[in-house]
Amino acid sequence: MEKKKIPVALMIAAGMLLYNNTVAAQSLPPTQETSQHQLSFNEALQLLHKGNQSLKIADKGIDIARAERGKLNAFWMPSLQSTGAFVHLSEKIEVKQPLSQFTDPAKDFVHSILPDDKIISSILDQIGTNTLIFPLAPRNLTTVDLTAEWILFAGGKRIHATKIGNTMIDLARENRAQTDATQRTLLAESYYGLRLAQEIVGVRLESYKALKLHYENALKLESTGMIDKAARLFAQVNMDEALRELEAARKEEAVVQRTLKTLLNLETSGDISPSSPLFINDTLPPKMEFMQVVGISNYLLNQLSLQEHMAKQQVRIDQSGYLPNIALFGKQTLYSHGIQSNLLPRTMIGVGFTWNLFDGLEREKRIRQSRLTQQTLALGQEKARDDLSVGVDKLYTGLQKALDNVRALNTTIELSEELVRMRKKAFAEGMATSTEVVDAETLLSKTKVARLAAYYEYDVTLMNLLALCGIPEQFGSMKDVTSLPITENRRNEIEIE
Incomplete structure (x- = not known):
C-alpha cells in the first residue's frame, strides 16, 4: 500500500500554529500588581473577635446580665433612707383641760366643812369657768429622719432570685457563644467564598487565554484555507463568551470582598487575598459522634435548659408568697423643730412582719403560669432535640455528597485535560474542528469550577455542622487535612487588543 503524502500546505500551517502558540503565550500583556493583604483563616478569626459588632453586642449582653444579678442581690442588703419634711398646720397642737373638774371637788369639800360658805364657793366657781391650755407643737414643724429596714426572712424569695441572676449570666454567655458560632459560620462562608471566587477567576482566565489562543490559531488556519469562516466565527464567539464569564467572576469576587471586609470591620483600601486554601477531609467521623455531641453542646438546648431552670426558680418564688416577711427596722431623728423629744422619741428600733393572708x-394564678412556662420549655427541649437530629443528618449527608463529588470530579478533570490536549493537537493537524476544541475547553472549565464549588460546599457545611453541635472551634483542627493546591491569584485586568 502507498503511504498518503501529507500536503505541503498542511505542514506549513501546522508549523505556523506551533510557532503562534509559543508567540501568543509569550505576548500576553503583563498583569498589573495590585495592593493585596494576605490573610489566613486564623488571622481573619482574630480580626473577627476584635472588631465584629455582633460580638460586641453579645458582650454587652453579659454585662447587662451581671448588672441584673447585682440588682437581685441587693435584696440581701438593708435599706437606708433619709426623709425630711416641713409641715404647716392649720391649728396649733395643744391640750385643753377645763378647771371645773378640779374646782367642783374642792367646793364639795368646802361645803362639807362650811355648809353655809358662799365666798369660797363663788371664788371656786369663777376659777372653774376657765380652761387650762398646754401647747404641744407649733403650727410650723420641721423634721429630718433616718430610717433603716433589713428583711430577715422573705420566704426564700431572695435565694431563688439569686439563682435566677446567676442563670441569667450563664444564659447571656451561652447567647454570646451562639453569636460567636454564627459569626464563625459567616466568616467561613465569606472567607472561603472569596477564595472560591478568586479560584474561579483563575479558571475563567485560563479558559479565556486558551480560547483566545485558539481563536488566533483559527485566524491563521482560515488564512491558509484549512477552515472556513464559520469555524473562525465560532471560535471568536466562544472567546467573547469566556471574556464575559471572566468579567462576571471578577464582579462576583468584588462583592465577596466587600462582604468579608464588612464582617471583619476592616477599612483597608487593599484587597484581601485568602492564604488558607479550600480543603476537604479524606474521611469523616461517624455521624453518631455528631449526634452525641449535639445533644450535649448545642446552644439552643443549653439555652432552653437554662430558661427551664429559671422558670423552676420562679415557681418557688411564687410559692413563697404564702409565707410572711419578717424585717428589722429602725428610725433616728437627726433634726426636729417644733416637736419635743418627750412627745416623740428621737430613736426607735423594732421587728415587724407582713403576711398576705x-x-x-x-398567687395561685402566678404559680400556675410559672408551671406552664416550665412545662412549655421542657417540651421545647424535646422538639429541639428532634429538629437537631434532622439537621445533623442533613448536614452530614451534605458533607458526604461534597466528598463524593470531589472524588468523581478529580477523575473527570484528568480526563478533560487529556481530552483538551488531544483536541488541540488534532486541530493543529487539521483533524478536529473548532467546535470540538471549544467544547473540550468549556468542559474542562466547568469541571474545575464544579470541583471548586464542591470544596466550598464541604467547608461551609462542615462549619455549619460544627456550629450546630456547639463546637465551632474544632474547625481549625479539621481544616488543611487534604487541600487543593494554592494557585496563583490571577485576578488582574488583562488588555484586549
Missing part, C-alpha cells in the same frame, strides 16, 4: 387568688 388573701389576695384574690393572685
